Amino acid sequence: MPKNTAVGxxxxxxxxxxAAQGIRQAFRTEQNMRVHSGFAVFVLLLAALFRVPPGDWLLLLLAITLVLAAELxxxxxxxxxxxxxxxxxPLAKAAKDTAAGAVFLTALFAVIAGIxxxxxxxxxWITAFMS
Structure with missing residues (x-):
């Protein structure tokens, strides 16, 4: 009998x-998921502090979502x-390395978006601080 017999x-x-259980599991067991989430919170706090425009918020949220989805x-x-x-x-290693490469690529995009x-x-801010 199928595990999920609910309908509608x-x-x-x-x-x-x-889906929430999967995110929770990854957060509990994967150090990189926690690290990426911590950076995401930090970046969002900085965005609020610097009052970045809405379009830039969208870019940051896209970058964060891509990194977390790739990590999942x-x-x-x-x-x-x-x-x-x-x-x-060798094939197991190739699969794992390729998946890790996808995370790296999205994280690189996130860094470029952040810059x-x-x-x-x-x-x-630096110019105003030095004046």
């Missing part, structure tokens, strides 16, 4: 519950690879 709206809402996908891939290939195997958003506000 009940099944729909249950899918949100499962990386965690899922690593879990499945560990399940099906507990021993070291774009914060460069002028930070330079203005």
């Amino acid at each position: 709206p009940k099944r729909f809402w249950k899918s949100f519950w499962y 996908i990386n965690t899922a891939i690593e879990s499945v690879v560990d399940l099906v290939s507990p021993e070291v195997h 774009y958003v914060f460069y002028h506000p930070v330079m203005d």
Whole structure:
């Protein structure tokens, strides 16, 4: 018998519950998920402090979402690879390394987006502070 026999709206809402459990699991077990989340909170606090414009908020939120989503996908891939290939195997390594590369790529985008958003506000603040 299938695990989830709910239908209609009940099944729909249950899918949100499962997604939240997945995020919670990744946050509890993956150090990088906690690190990325901590940086996200820090960046959002800085954005509020520097009163960045709405379009820049959107860019920051996009970058944060991409990094966290990539980290969740990386965690899922690593879990499945560990399940099906507990021993070291070149293809298992390739899958894990490629998934980690996706996280790295999105994190690099987030850094570039952060530089774009914060460069002028930070330079203005430094200039005002030095005056």
